[in-house]
Amino acid sequence: MPTKIDIPRKSIYRLSIYQRCLHRLRENQVDTVSSAALAKAAGVKSTQLRKDLAYFGQLGTRGLGYNVDALSTTIGDVLGQNKLQPVILVGVGNLGSALLHYGGFRKEGFEIAAAFDLNPRKLPNIKVPVLNMSEAAAFISRHHVKMAILTVPANNAQSATNDLVQYGIQAILNFSPTVLDVPEHVVVNSVDLAVELENLSYFIR
Amino acid sequence: MPTKIDIPRKSIYRLSIYQRCLHRLRENQVDTVSSAALAKAAGVKSTQLRKDLAYFGQLGTRGLGYNVDALSTTIGDVLGQNKLQPVILVGVGNLGSALLHYGGFRKEGFEIAAAFDLNPRKLPNIKVPVLNMSEAAAFISRHHVKMAILTVPANNAQSATNDLVQYGIQAILNFSPTVLDVPEHVVVNSVDLAVELENLSYFIR
DNA sequence: AATTGTGAATTGATTCACAGCT
DNA sequence: AGCTGTGAATCAATTCACAATT
Numbered sequence: 001m002p003t004k005i006d007i008p009r010k011s012i013y014r015l016s017i018y019q020r021c022l023h024r025l026r027e028n029q030v031d032t033v034s035s036a037a038l039a040k041a042a043g044v045k046s047t048q049l050r051k052d053l054a055y056f057g058q059l060g061t062r063g064l065g066y067n068v069d070a071l072s073t074t075i076g077d078v079l080g081q082n083k084l085q086p087v088i089l090v091g092v093g094n095l096g097s098a099l100l101h102y103g104g105f106r107k108e109g110f111e112i113a114a115a116f117d118l119n120p121r122k123l124p125n126i127k128v129p130v131l132n133m134s135e136a137a138a139f140i141s142r143h144h145v146k147m148a149i150l151t152v153p154a155n156n157a158q159s160a161t162n163d164l165v166q167y168g169i170q171a172i173l174n175f176s177p178t179v180l181d182v183p184e185h186v187v188v189n190s191v192d193l194a195v196e197l198e199n200l201s202y203f204i205r
Numbered sequence: 206m207p208t209k210i211d212i213p214r215k216s217i218y219r220l221s222i223y224q225r226c227l228h229r230l231r232e233n234q235v236d237t238v239s240s241a242a243l244a245k246a247a248g249v250k251s252t253q254l255r256k257d258l259a260y261f262g263q264l265g266t267r268g269l270g271y272n273v274d275a276l277s278t279t280i281g282d283v284l285g286q287n288k289l290q291p292v293i294l295v296g297v298g299n300l301g302s303a304l305l306h307y308g309g310f311r312k313e314g315f316e317i318a319a320a321f322d323l324n325p326r327k328l329p330n331i332k333v334p335v336l337n338m339s340e341a342a343a344f345i346s347r348h349h350v351k352m353a354i355l356t357v358p359a360n361n362a363q364s365a366t367n368d369l370v371q372y373g374i375q376a377i378l379n380f381s382p383t384v385l386d387v388p389e390h391v392v393v394n395s396v397d398l399a400v401e402l403e404n405l406s407y408f409i410r
Numbered sequence: 411a412a413t414t415g416t417g418a419a420t421t422g423a424t425t426c427a428c429a430g431c432t
Numbered sequence: 433a434g435c436t437g438t439g440a441a442t443c444a445a446t447t448c449a450c451a452a453t454t
Contacts, residue, residue, distance in 0.1 A: 087402065189405055
C-alpha cells in the first residue's frame with residue numbers, strides 16, 4: 001500500500017462521495033455494483049472511480065463489480081470513519097450554534113464533544129457543553145481530541161488557531177474568511193461561504 | 206480577453222482570496238503591492254498569482270507592482286462583485302436560519318432577498334422575508350434572481366433543484382449532502398460538511 | 411460476456427527562467 | 433535595480449485503451 005502522502009487529496013474527497021452512494025445502495029439491498037453504476041451516482045467517470053479505489057488494493061471482482069458491504073467497510077477504514085471521532089467546535093456565534101444544532105455529523109462518525117467560546121452561554125436544546133476557551137487545553141488533552149471546527153470571527157481566527165495547535169489539535173475545519181498559517185503537521189480545510197458565492201457569480205452569465 | 210470558459214476555476218477561487226487581502230491592504234492605506242507580498246498574504250506562490258492575474262490583462266507595472274485600488278476594482282468587476290447580487294435561500298432549517306443570521310454576505314456584494322420553505326415561519330430578528338415555496342417562481346422572475354443557496358434535507362435536494370432551475374436559477378450553492386444533477390448551463394458549488402470532516406480525519410495520524 | 415485494474419497518452423495546472431518594462 | 437508578464441518545462445490528474453480475470 002502506498003503511503004498516505006501520495007494519494008491525491010481529491011481522491012480522498014471522492015471516497016467520501018462514493019461512501020454516501022454505497023450507503024444508499026445498501027439501504028436498497030443492492031449487494032453488488034459496477035464501477036460504471038457507482039460512478040454515475042457519484043457524478044464521475046468510471047475510470048476515475050477505479051483509479052481512486054486502486055490506491056487501496058484490488059477491491060473489485062473482474063467481470064462482476066464491487067461488493068457493496070465490503071467496499072463500504074474498506075472506505076470506512078481508510079477514512080477513519082469506523083470509530084467515533086471526537087471533535088470540538090470553537091466559536092459559538094451564529095454559524096457555530098447552527099452547526100451544534102445540526103445533527104448530521106454523528107451519523108458520519110463524528111461527535112462534537114464540546115464547544116468553546118470566550119463568552120460561553122448555555123444554549124437551549126443542546127446537550128453539547130459550551131465551555132470557556134480557557135478550559136480548551138485541558139479538555140483537548142483529556143479527551144484526546146484531534147479535530148476542531150473553527151467558527152470564530154476573522155480577526156480572532158489566527159490566534160485561536162495558534163492556541164489550538166499548541167494544545168495538540170491536528171486538523172481544523174475553518175469557516176473564518178482567512179488564510180490560516182499552521183505548522184507542517186496540521187491540516188486545514190477551509191470553507192469560505194463568500195468565496196463560494198463569488199465563484200458562482202463569476203460563472204453566471 | 207479570453208472567454209470565461211478557459212480560465213481555470215481554481216484561479217477564480219484564488220481571485221476571491223486576493224481580493225480579501227487587497228481589502229485589508231487598503232484599510233491599512235497601502236497603495237502598491239508586489240506579487241511576492243500579495244502572494245505571501247494569500248498563501249500562494251508569486252508566479253501563480255501573476256499567472257492568475259494575467260488572464261485579465263496587464264494589471265501591474267513592471268519594476269513597481271500592482272496598484273491596490275485598481276487591482277481590487279478589476280477583480281471586483283471580474284467576479285461581478287461591484288453590483289449587489291440578489292440571492293435566495295431555500296430551506297429554512299438549522300443551517301438555513303444560521304446563514305440568514307450571518308450578515309457577512311452583504312459586505313461581499315450579496316443580498317439574501319428572500320428565504321423559502323415548505324413550512325415558512327417568521328424568524329425573530331430577521332428582516333429577510335420567509336415565504337412559501339409556492340411563491341418562489343414568481344419571486345425569482347420578478348426580482349431577476351439568478352443565485353440560490355440550497356439548505357434543504359438531502360432527500361428534497363434534487364427536486365428543489367429541479368424546480369429552481371425551471372424558475373430560472375443559474376447558480377446554486379448546495380449544502381445538502383447529495384450530488385445534484387443539473388443542466389449544462391447551471392453551475393453548482395457544493396459544500397459538504399461531513400465530507401470536509403472525513404477528509405481531515407484521513408490526514409490525521 | 412462483463413467488468414476490473416493499469417500502463418500509456420492526454421489534458422490541465424503549477425513552477426521555472428528569463429526577456430521586457432519602468 | 434526591481435518586478436511584471438509569459439513561453440517553456442515540469443509536475444499532477446484524468447482519461448483512454450486494452451490485457452487480465454471471473
